[in-house]
Amino acid sequence: MPxxxxxxxxxxxxxxxxxxxxxxxxxxxxxxxxxxxAEWSDSPGVEIMEVRGDDGQLNxxxxxxxxxxxxxxxxxxxxxxxxxxxxxxxxxxLEKQMPLASGLGSSAASxxxxxxxxNELLGGALDRDQLxxxxxxxxxAVSGGIHADNVxxxxxxxxxxxxxxxxxxxxxxxxxxxxxxAVVHPHTSVVTxxxxxxxxxxxxxxxxxxxxxxxxxxxxxxxxxGDLELFGRxxxxxxxxxxxxxxxxxxxxxxxxxxxxxxxxxxxSGSGPSVFAFAATDDHAADLAGRMADRFSEVAGLDxxxxxxxxxARGARKVEEDE
Amino acid sequence: MPxxxxxxxxxxxxxxxxxxxxxxxxxxxxxxxxxxxAEWSDSPGVEIMEVRGDDGQLNxxxxxxxxxxxxxxxxxxxxxxxxxxxxxxxxxxLEKQMPLASGLGSSAASxxxxxxxxNELLGGALDRDQLxxxxxxxxxAVSGGIHADNVxxxxxxxxxxxxxxxxxxxxxxxxxxxxxxAVVHPHTSVVTxxxxxxxxxxxxxxxxxxxxxxxxxxxxxxxxxGDLELFGRxxxxxxxxxxxxxxxxxxxxxxxxxxxxxxxxxxxSGSGPSVFAFAATDDHAADLAGRMADRFSEVAGLDxxxxxxxxxARGARKVEEDE
Numbered sequence: 001m002p003x004x005x006x007x008x009x010x011x012x013x014x015x016x017x018x019x020x021x022x023x024x025x026x027x028x029x030x031x032x033x034x035x036x037x038a039e040w041s042d043s044p045g046v047e048i049m050e051v052r053g054d055d056g057q058l059n060x061x062x063x064x065x066x067x068x069x070x071x072x073x074x075x076x077x078x079x080x081x082x083x084x085x086x087x088x089x090x091x092x093x094l095e096k097q098m099p100l101a102s103g104l105g106s107s108a109a110s111x112x113x114x115x116x117x118x119n120e121l122l123g124g125a126l127d128r129d130q131l132x133x134x135x136x137x138x139x140x141a142v143s144g145g146i147h148a149d150n151v152x153x154x155x156x157x158x159x160x161x162x163x164x165x166x167x168x169x170x171x172x173x174x175x176x177x178x179x180x181x182a183v184v185h186p187h188t189s190v191v192t193x194x195x196x197x198x199x200x201x202x203x204x205x206x207x208x209x210x211x212x213x214x215x216x217x218x219x220x221x222x223x224x225x226g227d228l229e230l231f232g233r234x235x236x237x238x239x240x241x242x243x244x245x246x247x248x249x250x251x252x253x254x255x256x257x258x259x260x261x262x263x264x265x266x267x268x269s270g271s272g273p274s275v276f277a278f279a280a281t282d283d284h285a286a287d288l289a290g291r292m293a294d295r296f297s298e299v300a301g302l303d304x305x306x307x308x309x310x311x312x313a314r315g316a317r318k319v320e321e322d323e
Numbered sequence: 324m325p326x327x328x329x330x331x332x333x334x335x336x337x338x339x340x341x342x343x344x345x346x347x348x349x350x351x352x353x354x355x356x357x358x359x360x361a362e363w364s365d366s367p368g369v370e371i372m373e374v375r376g377d378d379g380q381l382n383x384x385x386x387x388x389x390x391x392x393x394x395x396x397x398x399x400x401x402x403x404x405x406x407x408x409x410x411x412x413x414x415x416x417l418e419k420q421m422p423l424a425s426g427l428g429s430s431a432a433s434x435x436x437x438x439x440x441x442n443e444l445l446g447g448a449l450d451r452d453q454l455x456x457x458x459x460x461x462x463x464a465v466s467g468g469i470h471a472d473n474v475x476x477x478x479x480x481x482x483x484x485x486x487x488x489x490x491x492x493x494x495x496x497x498x499x500x501x502x503x504x505a506v507v508h509p510h511t512s513v514v515t516x517x518x519x520x521x522x523x524x525x526x527x528x529x530x531x532x533x534x535x536x537x538x539x540x541x542x543x544x545x546x547x548x549g550d551l552e553l554f555g556r557x558x559x560x561x562x563x564x565x566x567x568x569x570x571x572x573x574x575x576x577x578x579x580x581x582x583x584x585x586x587x588x589x590x591x592s593g594s595g596p597s598v599f600a601f602a603a604t605d606d607h608a609a610d611l612a613g614r615m616a617d618r619f620s621e622v623a624g625l626d627x628x629x630x631x632x633x634x635x636a637r638g639a640r641k642v643e644e645d646e
Binding site: 171173206209210217218220221224236240 | 343344345346347348484485486487488492494496522523525526527528529531532533534535536537538539540541542543544547553556557559562563
């Protein structure tokens with residue numbers, strides 16, 4: 001297989017902590033997403049040539065930017081497994097097209113983008129599992145813990161359940177044809193580390209765990225049955241949402257507005273501040289996104305970005321030259 | 324519809340707290356099970372005429388035996404809903420064919436038997452939801468809390484997930500054709516109230532809940548896919564089994580023996596001491612039941628009853644006169 005000189009990949013945003021599925025359930029969006037370009041270099045190691053779209057917030061040191069960490073991990077995995085040679089180094093360009101610290105898996109998208117770009121340069125020498133492992137190295141470096149519910153759907157597309165972290169086992173769940181997602185990203189910041197700390201320090205009653213177990217089982221059943229009403233009823237989180245809701249001004253009112261407008265469930269994505277809701281048509285999803293943005297504005301004075309549409313079925317991918 | 328003078332019903336044993344599904348996932352067995360006979364009486368209210376097979380442990384006061392409590396609740400529901408008349412009272416005979424406090428849903432079976440017997444006397448006037456509600460009144464009286472993962476599969480058969488307790492919503496899950504269950508009931512006692520207390524008093528880390536969420540989602544997916552290997556991997560409980568295992572002498576070794584012999588998962592049923600394992604053939608299930616009984620004997624000096632076979636697809640039922 002000829003090794004390309006230069007590649008461009010797209011890695012999508014993702015919803016994580018989907019409803020009752022804290023750390024185990026994620027979903028890939030069609031937009032927004034990051035682009036990563038990579039080319040072979042005669043200088044050893046990974047260089048980050050440029051980062052755009054980050055308002056200057058990200059580091060170009062490849063040991064301190066997830067795109068570089070994941071790319072480096074991918075090269076190391078290749079060198080460990082393969083006897084074939086490769087050029088000494090890789091240059092990367094990262095184009096952020098999604099907000100940082102938004103709850104939409106920004107760091108996961110950049111991690112997956114870095115890992116996938118290297119794999120495309122290698123002619124696809126490494127498999128999907130290695131892509132996930134390398135991307136998780138990036139994700140872990142910024143989040144301080146392993147949670148794969150952004151990285152995995154970013155790689156695979158669709159809706160993904162993580163059965164177990166050790167050993168890691170992923171299950172792609174069926175996505176009903178009619179399912180549409182609405183997302184609103186209000187312009188406020190949640191410190192991910194703080195959002196994770198309040199969950200990690202909390203001790204839960206068995207009844208709280210039981211509530212999520214019932215809902216998670218129902219959510220999975222709903223996807224297999226293609227029952228969107230049941231799916232919506234199962235978007236319910238007794239464990240984490242109550243702890244994190246206070247971190248996002250206007251969340252409670254925005255969620256209520258979505259439910260009042262017929263949303264099939266509504267909750268925080270990741271550690272927030274982004275909020276998702278589901279619908280069964282494009283128009284309803286777009287309407288919900290708009291209503292949620294309006295409510296964040298009315299209640300908390302926040303501007304928002306909105307997205308709506310189908311679940312991303314492909315996951316991260318190489319961008320063809322004629323696109 | 325003619326009202327019968329006398330009926331006989333069978334209510335099966337059930338596995339509850341199935342693997343990761345504490346309080347939300349139950350399964351109906353074909354054996355053992357309780358028989359309840361009922362007939363109309365001119366004396367008002369519910370009388371328990373006889374209880375057999377309980378070694379004298381159960382009360383014949385209808386307000387203190389679940390069969391009477393559930394039957395009384397069913398009559399009250401009928402009187403509230405219907406304008407039709409009925410004879411003033413009901414006499415009940417309870418024939419226990421399963422061990423008490425075994426973790427196999429003995430009280431649920433008697434509760435369901437009492438409620439179903441009354442409904443059959445009423446010509447099936449009340450629906451399945453009312454049957455469940457009435458049986459739960461009995462179950463709740465002895466367990467001190469609402470948990471429906473014995474009562475519901477006892478009524479419906481199959482494998483049942485309880486999405487939510489308030490409002491109660493039940494989901495029947497697909498049962499793969501090849502699935503076989505092996506059960507061993509070692510002759511030791513676990514005090515249900517104590518087993519529930521140690522779980523209710525414990526506070527859990529989010530990571531413990533996350534572990535069960537991933538496994539429960541995988542278990543439900545496995546049933547929909549008919550993937551018995553995945554089903555077996557998902558029989559894993561980080562929340563409750565570690566707390567209750569010490570209450571059952573020999574459990575750890577017995578579980579290991581089952582897994583070593585190729586069981587598709589193994590765990591405690593209910594609050595124990597019964598232990599279940601899964602297999603894909605009748606012979607393997609029977610072999611597993613025997614091995615588990617042997618191990619309980621070797622390690623803890625306990626005699627055991629064993630059962631193996633298919634999942635009960637019908638649930639509680641009227642016994643026809645020619646059976």
